[in-house]
Amino acid sequence: MKHTVITAALLCALACPAFAADGQKADPNDPCAIVLCLAGKLDGSSPAECDPMYKTFMSVKKKNKHGFLPGHTSDARKKMLNQCPSADSGTINKIISKFGRLSGW
Incomplete structure (x- = not known):
């Protein structure tokens, strides 16, 4: 669990300005923001700011x-998440294992 939280924090700090401090909304189509939100969801965190990212992923x-x-859905979702250059492949695999094959929450 700690590994996922650390990875998510690093992802946010290094890769994407997913949640800007000046109140700007994150782009729900940004694969790095989607990875960040879903990595948090793996640990039980589900902030309202992530709802658009969840919707994009599930769409x-x-x-x-x-x-x-x-199976095809899982592959397509993984391909989308892999577009984030700084995303940890282990985190992406965990996300896909848990949420990749779901048709809805």
């Missing part, structure tokens, strides 16, 4: 004529 869904495809 990535793959379907075919038979319905929802959890």
Whole structure:
């Protein structure tokens, strides 16, 4: 758990101005902000500021004529998170393991 929290803090400090101190809203489409919020959610933190990032992550869904495809959805979500250059691959894998195959919260 401590590793995830430390990774999330480093991610925020080094990579992305996800939550600006001057009151600006984070871009809900920023993969680094999404990783940061989901890493916090892994540890049980779920601030309201992250709701747009959760929505963006969960909006990535793959379907075919038979319905929802959890494996394809998981792959697409992982590809989106991997667009954050400073994201730890271990953290991304944990996020995908827990939330990647979900069709909704």
